[in-house]
Amino acid sequence: MNAKGFVHKYPDNVDTDVIIPARYLNTSDPKELAAHCMEDIDTEFVKKVRPGDIMVAGFNFGCGSSREHAPLVIKTCGVSCVIAKTFARIFYRNAINIGLPILECPAAAEAIQDGDEVSVDFDTGLITNHTRNESYQAEAFPPFIQEIISAGGLMNSIKQQNKQ
Amino acid sequence: MGMTMTQKILAAHAGLDSVKAGQLISARLDQVLGNDITGAVAVDVFRAQGFDHVFDKSRVNLVLDHFTPNKDIKAAQQSKKCRDFAREFGIENFFDVGDMGIEHALLPEKGIVTAGDCVIGADSHTCTYGALGAFSTGVGSTDMAAGMAVGYTWFKVPAAIRVELKGKLRPRVSGKDVILYLIGQIGVDGALYKSLEFQGEGVAALSMDDRLCICNMAIEAGAKNGIFPVDETTIAYLTGRSRRPWTVYAADPDAEYEQTITIDLSALEPQVAWPHLPENTHPAREGKEIPIDQVVIGSCTNGRLEDMQTAYEILKGRHVAKGVRTIIIPATQAIYKECIRRGWLEAFVDAGCVVSTPTCGPCCGGYMGILAEGERCVSTTNRNFVGRMGHVKSEIYLASPATAAASAFTGFITDPTEAE
Ligand code: SF4
Numbered sequence: 001m002n003a004k005g006f007v008h009k010y011p012d013n014v015d016t017d018v019i020i021p022a023r024y025l026n027t028s029d030p031k032e033l034a035a036h037c038m039e040d041i042d043t044e045f046v047k048k049v050r051p052g053d054i055m056v057a058g059f060n061f062g063c064g065s066s067r068e069h070a071p072l073v074i075k076t077c078g079v080s081c082v083i084a085k086t087f088a089r090i091f092y093r094n095a096i097n098i099g100l101p102i103l104e105c106p107a108a109a110e111a112i113q114d115g116d117e118v119s120v121d122f123d124t125g126l127i128t129n130h131t132r133n134e135s136y137q138a139e140a141f142p143p144f145i146q147e148i149i150s151a152g153g154l155m156n157s158i159k160q161q162n163k164q
Numbered sequence: 165m166g167m168t169m170t171q172k173i174l175a176a177h178a179g180l181d182s183v184k185a186g187q188l189i190s191a192r193l194d195q196v197l198g199n200d201i202t203g204a205v206a207v208d209v210f211r212a213q214g215f216d217h218v219f220d221k222s223r224v225n226l227v228l229d230h231f232t233p234n235k236d237i238k239a240a241q242q243s244k245k246c247r248d249f250a251r252e253f254g255i256e257n258f259f260d261v262g263d264m265g266i267e268h269a270l271l272p273e274k275g276i277v278t279a280g281d282c283v284i285g286a287d288s289h290t291c292t293y294g295a296l297g298a299f300s301t302g303v304g305s306t307d308m309a310a311g312m313a314v315g316y317t318w319f320k321v322p323a324a325i326r327v328e329l330k331g332k333l334r335p336r337v338s339g340k341d342v343i344l345y346l347i348g349q350i351g352v353d354g355a356l357y358k359s360l361e362f363q364g365e366g367v368a369a370l371s372m373d374d375r376l377c378i379c380n381m382a383i384e385a386g387a388k389n390g391i392f393p394v395d396e397t398t399i400a401y402l403t404g405r406s407r408r409p410w411t412v413y414a415a416d417p418d419a420e421y422e423q424t425i426t427i428d429l430s431a432l433e434p435q436v437a438w439p440h441l442p443e444n445t446h447p448a449r450e451g452k453e454i455p456i457d458q459v460v461i462g463s464c465t466n467g468r469l470e471d472m473q474t475a476y477e478i479l480k481g482r483h484v485a486k487g488v489r490t491i492i493i494p495a496t497q498a499i500y501k502e503c504i505r506r507g508w509l510e511a512f513v514d515a516g517c518v519v520s521t522p523t524c525g526p527c528c529g530g531y532m533g534i535l536a537e538g539e540r541c542v543s544t545t546n547r548n549f550v551g552r553m554g555h556v557k558s559e560i561y562l563a564s565p566a567t568a569a570a571s572a573f574t575g576f577i578t579d580p581t582e583a584e
Binding site for chain 2: 063
């Protein structure tokens with residue numbers, strides 16, 4: 001599995017209230033919500049983002065609320081992968097559960113700049129920066145997460161286990 | 165090697181003799197929780213997978229607290245999804261308008277969560293119940309749906325940070341000041357993926373409301389959970405309240421901690437987190453130059469009876485400063501009723517405050533006190549992120565009920581220990 005796209009870069013501590021403000025959560029329709037993705041720190045994001053684009057951020061990405069709407073709207077906007085120095089733990093769990101690929105890689109998050117063209121190989125964790133001719137090595141997913149992903153998300157993997 | 169309190173609870177629920185940090189386990193769940201926002205998503209996921217029953221009707225909790233009484237049509241539709249689900253699947257712990265409260269104030273109060281439990285909730289502040297000596301942590305809606313279906317989930321066993329508490333808080337300094345101070349010390353990702361284990365002789369003098377407030381904000385340091393030892397205060401709280409027998413777990417003497425932070429409670433002064441991160445803490449006395457437009461006293465952090473009492477003691481017989489809109493929200497129906505019985509609500513109204521039925525309301529920018537551009541609020545809630553309570557250019561200052569009430573009275577950020 002691979003991703004390739006242009007980068008939207010954000011700072012440390014991007015919280016779930018910025019990714020999707022709670023004031024819009026009176027609906028759970030991902031398309032409706034996606035129109036407000038990142039709007040409190042980047043009003044241009046939803047206009048600029050193209051399918052396959054990659055989000056890059058600093059430490060503690062996705063901190064704050066447990067809302068699964070956060071990874072969901074990022075995915076719905078067409079983002080193919082989020083690379084950060086670290087992720088907040090509930091966001092990490094949610095992203096895996098709903099099938100948004102995420103990678104922790106401080107070196108990549110430091111070096112990659114806004115607008116760079118980047119590709120990611122999820123099987124190996126290799127991140128390639130085509131704009132700067134650099135590459136960075138992230139850790140590939142641990143086996144249990146690979147299991148969830150290969151089953152097509154948490155619910156499917158639970159159903160499979162229940163059948164066994 | 166020994167285990168921390170958190171690790172012991174996880175080992176017991178995984179059916180293992182011991183676990184260590186970093187280990188992946190599958191653990192049995194005592195309670196699963198969701199609200200009108202996250203529960204609605206979980207209901208969709210649950211139904212889409214075609215499950216025809218929940219694992220245990222007495223262990224699934226749905227609390228409609230965020231946008232209720234429903235603030236608009238969309239919120240009403242979302243709540244209805246939860247209401248229909250609760251009826252169809254026979255959910256016993258379903259709390260709607262009339263008997264609901266803010267989930268993390270409600271579940272301990274009703275005795276639904278007890279010491280030794282392993283709990284997940286589709287709300288990040290599920291970590292609140294660590295105050296009772298339980299392991300509890302926030303998850304997403306898909307996790308909740310899976311938990312409702314099968315009654316177990318996977319965890320990565322967390323490493324731990326020990327927080328050693330010494331001494332005793334001075335009057336008008338509370339649990340909120342303790343946790344704000346700690347977050348200021350270690351940062352909003354200072355405990356990422358870890359458990360915060362509160363220990364030391366200082367624990368004994370902390371009330372249950374203080375402990376609930378402290379554990380509530382463990383997530384604001386990135387922690388997986390916060391947890392207090394079970395002592396006389398815990399047992400007194402659980403007795404006559406807990407619906408199930410409880411189990412007391414204690415950390416092994418040789419448990420491993422990555423770090424120890426010591427806090428001298430007797431030296432602590434009131435803390436305020438300036439916008440826009442909970443780690444941006446200052447002593448409240450530095451806020452004298454900062455005029456405010458609104459005060460909110462409530463939420464799952466500080467909407468409990470002791471919080472109401474503090475606000476009452478500071479505001480009774482006085483009037484809030486002109487131009488400061490002061491909104492007081494008792495967190496549950498029981499607290500609301502007790503405030504009525506004791507005459508506190510009348511005192512609040514006489515002081516120029518408004519009092520609301522239990523709801524999350526302004527805490528997450530839902531309704532009931534949204535800020536305009538440039539406005540400032542001193543709030544007893546737990547997050548001061550950009551846009552959390554309204555306009556992206558509004559500001560939230562996180563504080564204790566004492567600081568919030570004293571600030572409502574003066575019209576600027578005020579140290580409550582200096583005000584009286
Ligand atoms: S009061 Fe605020 S933090 Fe607590 S559950 Fe409600 S919205 Fe979340």
